[in-house]
Amino acid sequence: MFDIILRNLTQRKIRTGLTVSGIGLGIFAVIVMGGMSENFNQTFEKSFSLTAEKIRVFSSVGVFGGGLTNSKAAEVRKVPGVEDAYGMLMAPLEEGGGMSFGGNQVTGIRPEKSQVALTPIQLKDGRFLLRGDRYVTVIGSSIATQYNIGVGDRLEIEDKNFIVVGVLEYTGSFFDANAAIPLDIAQDIYDMDDMVSLIFALPQEGVDGDLLAKRIKLSVDGVDTLSPSELKKEAEQNLRIFSVITVSAAVLAALIGGLSVMNTMLMSVMERTKEFGILKAIGAQQRDILLMTVGEASIMGLMGGLLGLVSGWAVIYGMNLWLADQGIVLFLITPRLVAVAMLFAILLGTASGIYPAIRATRMSPMEALRYE
Known part of the structure; x- marks a missing residue:
């Protein structure tokens, strides 16, 4: 099964490459925007820990x-x-x-x-x-x-x-x-x-x-106060809003990449209608067709995730290196961010391949064999 999936992907190198690049661009956005959000969160946590016991008193x-x-x-x-x-x-x-x-x-x-x-x-x-x-x-x-x-x-x-x-x-x-x-x-x-x-x-x-x-x-x-717990709650709320905005923008870019996977898989299903008919005629089950089609989409998601991760890491490394001369760290890649980005890429690819896979499984062998 796996060798068939790889063969199908390598037969259409340009289309596969463009699709993987689409997902890669989305995951690149997730890594960069998520890296900024992770850094802001860590900066706040460290800043708060250094003044955690102090009460802020300010003008009303x-x-x-x-x-x-x-x-x-x-x-x-x-x-x-x-x-x-x-x-x-x-x-x-x-x-x-x-x-x-x-x-x-x-x-x-x-x-x-x-x-x-x-x-x-x-x-x-x-x-x-x-x-x-x-x-x-x-x-x-x-x-x-x-x-x-x-x-x-x-x-x-x-x-x-x-x-x-x-x-x-x-x-x-x-x-x-x-x-x-x-x-x-x-x-x-x-x-x-x-x-x-x-x-x-x-x-x-x-x-x-x-x-x-x-x-x-x-x-x-004439004064108001902010206790440590109130400060933490208020800051976490603001950071949460910032994280939602930045990550949402990145996820939107990734979803666009997911649409490219769906489009590619739909075209692949149409082009391979006769192939699916032959597979069914020689005993392939609907489950086999489903796994093969979804597997192709998942692998493209994985490849796109790796591409986005590597390119995002390279850009973040370069930006942090450049900003280091000014004493600034703007991005932070954490294991959590890497895990979320890769899981999202694979799930996105898998989800994008489900509809084309269902279409492929619904073809009757006779209709598929007559298809030209």
Whole structure:
């Protein structure tokens, strides 16, 4: 049976090649778009794990809506159950960069709180910010790579030169694209007076984060809170929407490839009508015809899946290699993604061959033998 399937596929090399390419293009889209989605998910998970126990406190008009001053951190610190609290001012590193996903950012923080804020991230080189520091910075690994700088080098922020005193280890999180500077300096160069973007609150040991978040909201005027569980739920929902959009676009491309398989198999069935009649006349069962036709479609699905996987991996490898010079990783191929893509390719090919296979099995031997 298998040798007959291979013979039929190789007899029509151009048609088979075009069909396999159609599925390959769809699986290529699944790999690339899925790789982006997998990377975003992993980045969030790593970022969340590094700040999982911290409560976000922000202005009731939004994180960037203003109205939150660093003095609010002292009020938050006084709330029963709060171990510590500190304000942070966030701004884009590059002029006109905006606070977009994956963009480099500057974080202003009181120097004596920098180690608390960046824990559990380890230093690759240098030190954290210290009380009394002025125009110095601790940078993430992506910024160090992108700007090709290390401890002792200068980083320009808002036309001011900052000396790099520390470089963080790579984490695969948002911290890799972060440059921490003293809060008062950040407020000065960004003309933000005593303003901060948000406040992080650390619960005391044994204190429930969700309950403490509600207590802070009730105790401090003009603030809203986001507990660790609320943040995770909200972020997962946004990531789910992003994943659905990206993967749906890729699946649509793959389905178009599936239609090409169905079209190819229908043409093959029409051309081989007499062959099916002969097979039935010499004793082949409907099950044999069905397995042969579906088998051809499944193998084309498998070949298309392998083509899409290899080409997708090559493009992702090249893109990540190119983006590595900027300290950015945009795609991630995981075993789960590979398994899903290959299974989808095979199932797509199989499903696309079912209708042509059913048509082939319904032919009567006499009609098929008379067919010209």
